[in-house]
Amino acid sequence: MPYVYILRCSDNSYYVGSTRNIERRMNEHASGLGAAYTRRRLPIELVFAEEYEHVHEGYEREKQIQGWSRKKREALIARRFGELPGLSRKAFD
Secondary structure (H helix, E strand, O other): OOEEEEEEOOOOOEEEEEEOOHHHHHHHHHOOOOOHHHHOOOOOEEEEEEEOOOHHHHHHHHHHHHOOOHHHHHHHHOOOHHHOHHHOOOOOO
């Protein structure tokens, strides 16, 4: 099944990705075979994952979360879903 996931890196930054096989992808990241971003920031920790029925749904969610602020990502990780709308970036006036 497709997944979107968030990793916490050793520098306390977040990496957002999507995959069809989360176990394989976590092993790739942890062994330094994942994205260049995580390779330079090992060790990593899986802090959030959502499963989807279709690959395109996971990919769209990945792109959505990548555009979010750190605070909004942290609310998602903590499953404080009610806070998400209030953490949306405000449009310029």
